[in-house]
Amino acid sequence: MNYLKFTAYIYLVFAAYFVYDGISKWNNGTDGSWLSLIIAGSAIFMFFFRQRFSKKFEDRNNKS
Template structure:
């Protein structure tokens, strides 16, 4: 389960990408900029959620 430590960073990369995409669409006056910001927010939320989950998982394994 060592890969769980690294998969959380995929979410932050996607969050940054969609935030950049949202800003570029906002500058072009595109109507889909809000969708990019929503996806970016969800990806950043998932980053913190996964980070907390991995920490709980590691703490539980240390007790055993």
């Protein structure tokens, strides 16, 4: 279960990539920049969601 703590950081890598992709599409004037930024926002949301879920799961195991 220790690997679950590190898999949340993969979402940050994806978010950084999609922010870069969205900004580069926006500067080039091509369509689809908003989609990349939405995906980046959801990846950041998933990072914080996984961190919070992991903490709740760890606290529940410590109480048992």
